[in-house]
Amino acid sequence: MVEIAYAPADGELSTATPRWRLVVRRFLRHRLATVSLVVFVLLVLLAFVGGALWHYSYDVYTPDNSQPPSARHPFGTDATGYDLLAQVLRGTQRSVEIALFVAAVSGVFGSVWGAVAGLHGGKVDTVLMRIADLVLIFPAIAVAAVLANNVGASSQGWLLIGLVLAALTWPYVARLVRGLVLSLREREFIAAARTFGAGSWRIIFRHVLPNALGTIIVAVTIIVAVAILAETALSFIGFGVRPPDTSLGLLVSQNQTAVSTRPWLFYFPGLFIVLIALSVNFTGDGLRDAFDNTRSRSRR
């Protein structure tokens, strides 16, 4: 190690800063990440609020067929007269709903799984992680297609699709959290807590989880992006969200033949996917830097 002269943060000189404020400050310094977070929030608002306010609905025909973008139809219309803006907003809403659901479920489930494995160690750890690894040897899209084949068409289909995708993504979170917990477990402050009689639950909730939270948040953020791409791909190959409901992947699929004749039908839904995934990925990158003080050293 280079002994770089970081003067020890001197208690007398530095001011007290709660950790979360430090994290927020570091995140805000990452300008791209800050912009990305704003973009993502705006997109979500647009989809949920804007979709409700927009004077066309995604499932109602308009008298205009195959119109290029205009003031009336900013994103144009398709051959059957659907307003594409309404459809894209609806699709965004669905895709974001599914992605957030996936991230929440696989984040919670994966964290608990990984934490239990890491804390227990030994045989429990081996068995739990073997199971997690087992999920990873199957191509996710194939399993998702098999499982979602029968559910996509039902009214609560999007929830079930979300469950299927969560079932395929939780091992990533579990592996990460386990690794983290294994290293936290070796930290002496855990041993210290045991010496003054703290029980397992107190150790988990008071010492392990708060320290693992940053990593979990970052992982869950990345899962949002992964889930958006997985859901759209699944809908694209025809096993995800089905008509009359719609999602961004389904829109691309339905309009792929129009790419040369009415390109707006193809580009707008695709660009929305890219925009959402990109903003989430950049946000995740910013969060990673914000939580990990060793990484942000020479970045300015």
Place this chain on the structure above:
Amino acid sequence: MLAYVLRRLLHSVPIVLVGSFITFIMVSASGDPLGDLKAKQPPVPPAVLAAEAHRMRLDQPVLERYWHWLTGILGGDWGPSVKKIDIGAEIWPRLLVSARLVTLAVLLALTLALLVGVVSAVKRYSTVDYVFTAIGFLLLSMPAFWFAILLKQQAIDLNQATGATLVYTVGEASIPPPTGFWPTVWDVLGHLVLPTVVLAMTAFAPWSRFVRSSMIEVQDSDYVRLARAKGLKRRTVLIRHALRTALVPLTTVVALDLAVLFSGAVVTETVFQWRGMGSFLLSAVRDKDIYAVMAWLLLVSVIVVLFNLIADLLYAVLDRRVRLG
């Protein structure tokens, strides 16, 4: 070393077995293979349904069916098909088609990831690094199918503009195939270009980020500093000490991403209308052709396990510390 190889091999067997069981249960529970037949109008006579159920082994208890299926595969019988196709005869050629796509994509992605990752790490926080980072994030956020359609359209436009077929945009080979060895190779390669690029790009993004960060970590390490302190040339240190060491964990990452690549191949093949593993899977799922789906999942998962095993062994060869653990 031999003990290590055998131990890893022994570890893989239960994984494949449990994986096959999960595959079997999951696919069996996913739908009724006779659903379409039962829904037919006018209704199919019960005797025909019963005979079909018997042919599909649906009259056997689940465990027996599983045993029957597993032992059948060892003897080369992949089970009955709803569509009455020979699953084994159908899947192998398609696997070859997909395998050449995946293999080529892995090679392309690895080459690019190494180049870009090393350059980014060496020139970190420079303009080049930022540009590569931006491209990486863009690719990481781009749905493969959308990118594929985009590329396909560009290629069609190009072909039209030049009036010649420079790259093929449909299928994995021309029908009928050209005669002669070299024309065939040329034809196959022409069809491979676009799908390979699409698939490689999806893997390239995370791998180049991985190479970059592990190169940065290694470059700041004490042993790279010592290597420089010996008076070795910059390039020697970079390749022999930094890259060589940073490569070791990449083997695991690549092997683990193989399943992800097969997912990507399914989507890519769909866009380019290949008759590979992708369309096999999708039509099998649509037809609820359970044994065909099982065959697909089993085959791909065994390949993934196999390559993870190889990666583990490679790791142990590249880094001797592993074998002790």
Place this chain on the structure above:
Amino acid sequence: MSGVVAEVLGVRDLTVSFPDERGRVTAVRGVSWSLRPGEVLGVVGESGCGKSATALAVMGLLPLGAEVGGSVRVHDRELLGLRDDELAAVRGRSVAMVFQDSLSALNPVYSVGFQVAEAVRAHHPELGRDEAVERAIELLEVVGIPNARERIADYPHEFSGGMRQRVVIAIAMADDPDVIIADEPTTALDVTIQAQVLDALRTAREQTGAATVLITHDLGVVAGQADRVVVMYAGKVVESGTVEEVFYSPRMPYTLGLLGSLPRLDGRQQARLTPIAGTPPPLDRPITGCAFAPRCPLATDLCRTEEPPLASVDGEHLAACHFSADLVGKRPQDVFPPRPAPPPPDAPVAEQATPIITTPTVAAPIVTAASLVKHYRVRGGGLFRRDRGELHAVCDVSFELSAGETLGLVGESGSGKSTIAKLLMSLEDPTGGRVLLDGEPLSRRGHARDLQIVFQDPTNSLDPRMTAAELVAEPLRVNGTGRREARARALELLRSVGLSGARSERYPHEFSGGQRQRIGIARALALRPRVLVLDEPVSALDVSVQADVINLLEDLRDALGLAYLFIAHDLSVVRHIADRVAVLYLGRVVETGDRDAVFDRPRHPYTRALVSAVPLPDPRAERARERIVLTGDVPSPAHPPSGCRFRTRCPKYLAELTDAQRARCSGEVPALLGGVACHWAEP
């Protein structure tokens, strides 16, 4: 600093700065020194003083983003500003370097032989592979690697720490350099191994004739090895001169304070250490005046406004202090007044006038360790990973501890001392034997209050997400104290370790190392224990801070009548604080007794070697000492030698005993009789 004296390496007005989250940190703020042919220049200072950054700047090996100014000349050739390929021609050939951490300094994926041969060929590409390997074997033999020819194909992880450091030294020697820069070459090593590595370094020096820059925080090592010394503080040289000048008549208060804060193994010092208050200044903002002024008892307004130049006080003895003339003949305690002890917890200020003093001799033992045994299972690497046997970490260890008494547990790595701490704290279950508290077997609930532990590394043992007050209140909260009451008591405890109210809401990373360890001590005291297990409590701290913590521990012990089990590898610290000492080797107690008896008249051959290997911060005494250098490494606890576990390294066994006597050593485990476990103990 004139050009009259020949120099091989000259550093002039060197500045180094690094980018940091808050801006730039100037780690080196204008350093000048010169290295003369054949000499050893010691560079000492505490962590963060810029000594390593100076070394890396000389080698051109600073990390990306670092900015360097000034001048570095080797044989009158300027190195700063050279291109990397031009520097590559200098590195290894003119200036070679030995790094601190030999595990991370050797590439894990190449064999040791390859890495040495690579250094040989770096400047001699004309040498064939075989010739280079032959030369590598030669070099490894020179630095004392046994069976070098067989071992060149081994990988770094198959070598012990001491052996690896010799490999790094062999690499530095490979091209016959003019200068060897050794950056903390022995810091992570045990004392007996340190002695071996220092010998190897000396051999390297003699073989190559290289002048050496020895960078270390250990004043004892410098006293024994260096000809001249440079003392650094906050990125500057504050004093330089011959070792005798600097050690016997320091003319800069910092140097004086450093010497006063150091406990000595030969016991020739005052009862109380003289710590330097405060911490080094942060280097991310400009410093006006003398950087040491905030911590200096002599500082005046002049010191705070005007920076003293590094000027001659006596020939080539230089010091940077406005008042260096006043320091002639001063002892540390004359300049650094002992800090008043903070009020102990529990004791109201009024009652504090009469501290409770307990007499250890009459008290019944609080803690008794009875024949403690701890084995760990080791798994093999074969096909079925059978149990490869057991790691014998602790083997039949017994001791008693009474109120007000400090028992020092010393030993090198693998001696089992930390395992004993874990057994006492019930963090591990013993394989055999037991721990008694007031004569009763230990139970979880009971021990939580009476036995508490302070860990080695306060950075690691404090939860980074909790404030100081929360950390100290945590044991109370766990044991059912109400939030408000626990907080009030936590604040009181923090005050008693010298951390005042305003700082209690800060997080561990906002404290310096010494302050963090104070929080750890306050937390250990929260449940009003009677016994503290101190597991290397000061070894992660710089000397000046270490003294402060030692003093605090002594005050608390005396005020509260605590019993300490003080575990350390640093014999000097143990000698200072302990009443009785037990010396461990490979899980067994080899010698125990009153500390003066053990350190002044060691009877076990291991204790004798251990004591002789500890360097003294006293150049003349250090050079006059007879040193027993042990050969070889500590055997693995998984395969301890039969009979006496020390016999494989025992100078007596290897050189003095007859075959018949040896048979007894290998056949019979020596019992701990009269405080020593050796069949042939010194009388």
